[in-house]
Structure formats: structure tokens, C-alpha cells
Ligand SMILES: Nc1ncnc2c1ncn2[C@@H]1O[C@H](COP(=O)(O)OP(=O)(O)OP(=O)(O)O)[C@@H](O)[C@H]1O
């Protein structure tokens with residue numbers, strides 16, 4: 001089968017909860033290898049959109065293809081196969097509190113039911129090292145971790161199956177600026193190392209400017225623009241004015257200008 005031009009291809013999506021229409025005729029395409037960031041006001045349907053791409057929630061209408069296969073029309077088996085090709089960091093972290101860090105990361109590997117225990121152990125220890133944690137941390141319970149560590153473990157779990165596609169829903173929310181910067185650096189390094197595609201949802205402008213190849217803006221129930229951060233800044237829409245060019249936005253832009261685009265390796 002020919003490789004699809006888009007890793008994710010969403011067309012004509014409609015989502016409604018009762019009379020509340022969240023998405024209407026929404027389209028969005030994600031390219032292989034890019035970091036695409038979705039922004040929009042709270043409640044505009046970013047998390048719902050991710051859940052639909054993941055096949056966890058069904059839209060009222062429209063099509064969603066991932067790796068060229070239909071998530072909306074495909075069978076449960078098709079979806080199971082797709083799930084092995086992506087990793088997800090959910091907005092809440094969503095670690096299992098009764099399981100150790102090690103077992104949380106091992107979970108997607110054990111679900112395959114094909115890998116021997118010693119291989120699972122090697123993979124979990126490698127993923128812990130990727131996110132800067134030790135084998136000792138693997139014995140801890142989620143309740144014993146700091147907020148930043150919970151995010152790291154959630155990222156390690158998202159990367160357990162060495163995915164081609166990674167979804168990160170607000171990965172830096174709740175982190176202090178230093179931890180947040182460290183986390184951004186970690187994602188950037190892993191993205192460069194592993195070459196996966198990233199779909200990121202964030203309200204954090206520092207994270208957005210540091211990582212995004214393209215930004216999709218969700219407003220008025222659809223994607224009003226999807227372009228480079230610079231092009232999005234020039235797009236005339238009240239949400240963009242408020243979101244990017246308010247006080248917080250100006251600070252993030254100034255910080256980005258000071259750091260220099262060459263350092264970040266972004267055009
Ligand atoms: N299962 C559901 N039943 C009814 N309404 C829902 C359901 N899931 C989401 N919604 C509604 O859909 C809208 C979009 O929710 P969503 O969680 O996607 O927002 P979001 O853009 O991720 O917001 P935030 O930035 O605060 O995380 C909200 O109005 C929410 O109340």
C-alpha cells in the first residue's frame with residue numbers, strides 16, 4: 001500500500017453533545033515527522049478531538065484517518081493495530097495509582113502478550129533512562145512522585161512501544177517554569193533522536209514556540225488556521241490577538257527572540 005501523504009487526515013468532522021456543537025466541518029492534516037500544536041480556548045474541543053483521533057470517542061460525522069487507515073470506519077482489530085503505533089500522554093497524566101512506576105510503563109508492553117519478561121524489563125529501564133529517571137524510581141508509586149516526575153513517567157509510558165506518533169495533551173501544565181523548560185528540552189531531544197511525529201495540545205506559549213513546526217488554531221468549532229507559528233501570528237482573528245499578543249504572549253515571543261531560532265533548530 002502506498003504511504004499516505006498525511007499521518008493524520010481529518011475531514012468534515014462534526015461533534016455534538018446534545019445541542020452543544022463542539023466541532024463543525026473541522027479539517028486538519030498532520031505531516032510525518034512534524035510537531036503540530038493544537039491551541040484553542042478552554043472547552044473548544046481539543047481533548048475531545050484527540051480522543052476521536054485515538055478512537056476513544058466517535059464523531060457525529062466526518063472521517064479520521066491515521067497512517068492511511070480509517071479510525072471512524074475501521075474495525076476494532078484495525079484500531080488495536082493502530083494503537084500499537086502511537087503513544088499518548090493524557091491531560092491528567094492518567095497513571096494507575098495502584099501500580100508502580102515500572103508496571104505503569106510496562107503496561108502497554110505486557111498488553112502485547114508477546115514479549116518475554118526480561119525484554120520488557122530492558123525496555124522499561126531504557127524508557128526510564130530516556131526521561132531521566134532511574135531503576136529505583138521504577139519501584140515508586142505515582143503518589144510518591146512530584147508533578148514533573150508524573151509527567152516524565154507518563155511520557156515514558158507513551159514511548160514504551162517506540163511509537164511513530166505521539167500525542168501530548170498539556171504536557172507542561174502544572175509544572176513550574178524550570179521543570180517546564182526541562183520537559184520541553186526532553187521532548188525536543190527525543191523527537192530529534194526518534195524522529196516520531198508529535199501532536200501537542202498546549203496553553204503554554206513557551207512550550208508552543210519552543211517545539212512547534214506548525215500550529216493549528218481551534219476556534220468557531222473548526223481549525224481557522226494551520227501554519228507556522230510566525231504565519232499564525234499574522235493571521236487576523238480576535239482569539240489569536242488575545243492568545244498570542246496579550247501580555248503572556250509578548251513575554252514568550254521576547255524570550256524566543258532572545259534565545260534565537262538557531263538554538264531551537266526551528267526556521
Ligand atoms: N462526554 C462528554 N459529554 C458531554 N460534553 C462533553 C463530553 N466531553 C467533552 N464535552 C464538552 O465538550 C467541550 C470540549 O471539551 P474538551 O475537553 O475537548 O475541551 P478542551 O479544548 O480540551 O479544553 P481545556 O483546554 O480546558 O482542556 C466542553 O464543552 C466539554 O464540556
Ligand SMILES: [Mg+2]
Pocket residue numbers: 046047048091169
Ligand atoms: Mg483539554
